[in-house]
Amino acid sequence: MEKPRKGTQTGTFVTYEDSFKIAVAREYLEGKLSQAQLGRKYGLSSGEVVRYFVNWYKKYISQAEVWESGSPLASNADQGLQEELRLAKLKITALEMMINIAEKELDIDIRKKSGTKPPVK
Incomplete structure (x- = not known):
């Protein structure tokens, strides 16, 4: 997977897309590879x-997941739903990354831009 960038390295900080940060942070949290x-x-x-990606993920994404579940200590019945939600979010992340790669390689806009006007007939 190529690292998506939204900026340049000359004079400004490189900015990574959220989907890339999420994927890297989740891979680290699975415990298979070290940060290096x-x-x-x-x-x-x-x-x-x-490490920055993991801290960002824990601060913003994990916190949002706790708020969505209602309480950090959910019952066993809710754990199955939480696992389904986690897998759905992972699928969404994968699809967003796939769209980003397709847009970059095919050099077309796949996502609809807000404020577009209908074609004039």
Whole structure:
């Protein structure tokens, strides 16, 4: 997977897309690779970037998941639903990444832009 970028390295900070940060953070949290290994895998400048992604993920994404579930201590019946929700979010992330790659490789806009006008007949 190529690292998506929204900026340039000359004079400004490189900004990564949220879907890329989520994917890298989740891969790290699964525990299969270290921060340094993930940094090398995705061509990041260092493992510190992966650490930033994980902290960002824990702060914003995980917090939103707790709010959606209503309470951090959910019953066993809710755990199945939470697992389905987690898998659905993972699928959404994968689809967003696929759209981003397709837009980049095919050089077309797939997503509808807000405020578009209907064609004049």
